[in-house]
Amino acid sequence: MSTFLRYFLLILAAASFVYPFVWMLSASLSSESELGNLTLWPVGFTWANYVTVFSKIPLGRAFVNSVLVAVITTGLVLISGAMTGYALARLQFRGRNLIFYLIIFTMTLPFQITLIPNYITMVKLGWVDTYFALIVPFMLNSLSILLFRQAFMSLPQALIDAARLDGCGELRIIFQILFPNILPTVLTITILTFMGLWNEALWPLIVIRDEPTMTMPQLVTLFSVGGRADGQLTVKITAAVMLAIPIIILYLFFQRHFIRSMASSGLKD
Amino acid sequence: MSRVQLDHIAKAYGNGPRVIRDVNLDIQDKEFVVLVGPSGCGKSTLLRMIAGLEAITDGTLLIGDRRVNDVPPNERDIAMVFQNYALYPHMTVYENMAFGLKLRNMPKTEIKDRVTAAARLLEIENLLDRKPKDMSGGQRQRVAIGRAIVRNPQVFLFDEPLSNLDAKLRGQMRIELQKLHRDLQATMIYVTHDQIEAMTLGNRIVVLRNGDVQQFDTPITLYNQPVNRFVAGFIGTPPMNFLPGRLSGTGPLQFQSDQGAVTLDLSQSVHAPALASFRGHAVTLGIRAEHMSPVPVPGRSMPELTVQADAVEHTGNEALTYFHLDDQRFVARLPADLPLTFGQSFRLFWELDKCHFFDAETELAIR
Ligand SMILES: Nc1ncnc2c1ncn2[C@@H]1O[C@H](COP(=O)(O)OP(=O)(O)O)[C@@H](O)[C@H]1O
Ligand SMILES: [Mg+2]
Numbered sequence: 001m002s003t004f005l006r007y008f009l010l011i012l013a014a015a016s017f018v019y020p021f022v023w024m025l026s027a028s029l030s031s032e033s034e035l036g037n038l039t040l041w042p043v044g045f046t047w048a049n050y051v052t053v054f055s056k057i058p059l060g061r062a063f064v065n066s067v068l069v070a071v072i073t074t075g076l077v078l079i080s081g082a083m084t085g086y087a088l089a090r091l092q093f094r095g096r097n098l099i100f101y102l103i104i105f106t107m108t109l110p111f112q113i114t115l116i117p118n119y120i121t122m123v124k125l126g127w128v129d130t131y132f133a134l135i136v137p138f139m140l141n142s143l144s145i146l147l148f149r150q151a152f153m154s155l156p157q158a159l160i161d162a163a164r165l166d167g168c169g170e171l172r173i174i175f176q177i178l179f180p181n182i183l184p185t186v187l188t189i190t191i192l193t194f195m196g197l198w199n200e201a202l203w204p205l206i207v208i209r210d211e212p213t214m215t216m217p218q219l220v221t222l223f224s225v226g227g228r229a230d231g232q233l234t235v236k237i238t239a240a241v242m243l244a245i246p247i248i249i250l251y252l253f254f255q256r257h258f259i260r261s262m263a264s265s266g267l268k269d
Numbered sequence: 270m271s272r273v274q275l276d277h278i279a280k281a282y283g284n285g286p287r288v289i290r291d292v293n294l295d296i297q298d299k300e301f302v303v304l305v306g307p308s309g310c311g312k313s314t315l316l317r318m319i320a321g322l323e324a325i326t327d328g329t330l331l332i333g334d335r336r337v338n339d340v341p342p343n344e345r346d347i348a349m350v351f352q353n354y355a356l357y358p359h360m361t362v363y364e365n366m367a368f369g370l371k372l373r374n375m376p377k378t379e380i381k382d383r384v385t386a387a388a389r390l391l392e393i394e395n396l397l398d399r400k401p402k403d404m405s406g407g408q409r410q411r412v413a414i415g416r417a418i419v420r421n422p423q424v425f426l427f428d429e430p431l432s433n434l435d436a437k438l439r440g441q442m443r444i445e446l447q448k449l450h451r452d453l454q455a456t457m458i459y460v461t462h463d464q465i466e467a468m469t470l471g472n473r474i475v476v477l478r479n480g481d482v483q484q485f486d487t488p489i490t491l492y493n494q495p496v497n498r499f500v501a502g503f504i505g506t507p508p509m510n511f512l513p514g515r516l517s518g519t520g521p522l523q524f525q526s527d528q529g530a531v532t533l534d535l536s537q538s539v540h541a542p543a544l545a546s547f548r549g550h551a552v553t554l555g556i557r558a559e560h561m562s563p564v565p566v567p568g569r570s571m572p573e574l575t576v577q578a579d580a581v582e583h584t585g586n587e588a589l590t591y592f593h594l595d596d597q598r599f600v601a602r603l604p605a606d607l608p609l610t611f612g613q614s615f616r617l618f619w620e621l622d623k624c625h626f627f628d629a630e631t632e633l634a635i636r
Contacts, residue, residue, distance in 0.1 A: 092283070158355035161322050162416075166369035167343035180359035 028238040049238040057223050066215040069134045070197040076139035077193045085148025086174045107142045133207040144189045151185040187257045216243050271333050271423035271456040272298050278328035289480045301450050301457045303471035311480040312460040320349050348417035349426040354409040356401040363397040366416045387418040407438045427459040476500050498632040501555050509555045510599040518549035528595035539622045543636050551629035558602040560623040571618040
C-alpha cells in the first residue's frame with residue numbers, strides 16, 4: 001500500500017514536470033489555428049513553425065555562438081578553478097585562508113548587484129558586442145573553486161610527493177596526476193557550468209546588441225518578446241524547443257552524472 | 270659515490286618550533302641506515318628533507334658530495350617509497366613505473382627494458398597491466414619499490430614502507446629488502462617506528478627523539494651500549510627494565526633501590542670504576558629481560574633475588590615472566606619448561622655485568 005502510494009506520488013510529480021514539456025513539443029508541431037484544441041498530441045501536424053523560426057532569425061549562427069561560448073568558458077572554468085582550488089588546498093602561503101573566505105563571500109553576492117559594475121567594466125574595456133563580454137566575466141567561478149578545493153584536499157599528500165619525485169611541475173600534478181582521480185568532481189563542475197552558461201539570457205541581453213554575436217537564449221527571448229514572431233504562439237514555442245533540445249540530448253547521455261551533480265552541488269564537506 | 274651527509278640540519282614548519290634541531294649524520298656509500306624513533310619524533314620530516322619534499326630550514330645537505338639544499342627532488346638522484354604506496358590510481362603498473370622515466374625523455378625501448386627488469390626482480394611481471402585498485406597491499410608495495418628501482422637512483426628513501434602490511438608479509442618483505450639492498454648496491458635510508466625492523470635491516474641505526482639524534486651506531490652497539498636511558502628503553506623487546514635508586518656514598522660501592530627491594534654490591538663488578546665518581550648520586554639501573562635467569566651461570570657474578578610472579582606469558586619457546594620490584598614492573602625472559610604460575614615465588618639470578626646504569630639527572634649512561 002505504501003509502495004503504491006509512493007509510486008503514485010512519484011508518477012504524479014513526474015507527470016507534472018513532463019506534461020508541459022510534451023505540450024510544448026506538440027505545440028511546436030501544431031498549426032497555430034488549431035492550438036486551442038491541443039491536449040497532448042500535435043493537432044494539424046506541421047513543420048511550418050520550424051521553417052518560420054529558421055527563416056526569421058539566424059538560429060544556426062546563435063547555436064554556434066552558444067556552443068562556442070559555453071564550451072570555451074567551461075574549459076576556462078575547469079582550468080582556473082582547478083588551479084585556484086589546488087593552491088587553496090595544497091600550497092602553503094600567507095593569506096591563504098583569507099583569500100578562501102573572500103571567494104566564499106562572493107558567492108553570497110546576488111548577480112543583480114554585480115550586474116551594473118560588470119557592465120561598466122565591459123564598456124570601459126570596449127568588449128561590448130564581443131565574445132569577450134560573454135566569456136571573461138564567467139571564466140572564474142567560486143563554486144568550482146570550492147568544489148575543486150574540497151576534492152584536492154581529499155587526496156593523499158603522498159600522491160603529490162610521488163609526482164614531484166617523478167619530476168612533475170605543479171601544472172602537471174594538477175592536470176595529469178590529480179585530475180584523473182577526481183573525475184566525478186570535474187564532471188559535476190562541467191555540467192553545472194555548461195548548463196548555467198547555456199541558459200544565461202540576461203547578461204547577453206545587456207552586453208550584446210549585435211545579432212551575429214548573440215547566443216540562443218538571447219535571440220530566442222528577443223524573438224519571442226520582440227515583434228518578430230508576429231504574435232504566433234507556436235513559433236515562439238518552437239524557438240524555445242530549439243533552445244532546450246541540446247540540453248536534453250546532453251542529459252540523455254550523462255543522465256547519471258546530471259543527477260549526481262545536482263545532488264552534490266549541495267556542498268557537503 | 271652516493272654518500273649522504275647532513276651537516277647541522279634543522280627544520281621548522283612555518284613560524285613553528287624546530288621539529289628537527291641539529292642533526293649531523295654521515296651516511297656511507299651503499300650503507301643501509303635506519304631512522305627509528307617514536308611517532309612524531311621527526312623521522313618523516315628528516316627523510317622528506319633529504320628527498321627535497323620539504324625545505325631545509327638550516328644546515329647543509331650533501332648527496333654524493335654535491336650540495337642539494339636547493340635542488341628539486343627529481344634532480345637529486347633519489348627515489349622514495351611511501352607508507353601508503355602512493356601509486357597513481359589511474360595508471361597501470363607498467364605506466365606507474367614508466368611515468369618518471371617518460372618525463373625524463375628516456376627512449377621507449379630503454380623504459381621497457383628497465384621496467385621489465387625491475388618487474389622480474391620483484392616477481393610482478395604478471396601484474397604489469399593491472400591498476401593499483403586490483404592488487405593486494407603487498408603487491409602494491411612491490412610496485413612502489415619497482416617504481417623506485419627503475420630510476421636507478423644513488424639513494425633509496427623508504428618511509429615506513431611495511432607499516433600497512435600484516436605481520437607475516439612484513440617479515441617476508443624485510444628479508445626481501447635485505448636481498449634488494451645486496452643486489453642493488455645502493456645507499457638506503459629507511460624510516461620506521463618499529464625497532465625490530467630497525468635492528469634487522471640496518472647496517473647502522475639512527476635513534477631520534479624530539480628532533481634530536483640520540484645515537485647513531487650499529488644495531489649491536491645500540492643493544493649493548495645504549496648512550497642513554499631513552500635508547501636503552503627503545504631498542505630491544507621486551508623493553509629494558511628500569512629501577513631508580515642511589516649509589517652508596519661511603520663504604521663498599523652499593524646500589525640501593527629507592528624503596529629498598531634491591532641492594533646490589535657493585536664493588537667487584539665491571540661497572541665499579543665508572544660508577545666511582547657517582548657515589549652518593551641518584552642513578553637508574555637497567556637490566557634486560559634476557560639477562561636474568563633461574564639458575565646461576567658458573568663463574569659469573571650473579572646476585573640472587575626472590576620475586577613473585579604477577580603474570581606469565583608462554584610463547585612456546587620461552588616464558589615472559591612479569592613481577593614487581595619496588596613499584597617498577599619487571600619482565601624476565603625465562604625458559605619455557607620452568608613450571609611457573611601466577612603468584613608463585615621464585616629465585617632469579619642477575620647478570621650483574623650486563624646491567625646498565627644511568628645518571629638519574631641527565632639520563633646518560635654511566636660508562
Ligand atoms: N606539514 C607540517 N606542518 C606542521 N608541522 C608538521 C608538519 N609535518 C609534521 N609536523 C610536525 O613535525 C613533527 C615531526 O613529524 P614527523 O616528521 O611526521 O614525525 P614522524 O615521521 O617521526 O612520526 C611532529 O610534531 C609533527 O606534528
Ligand atoms: Mg612519519
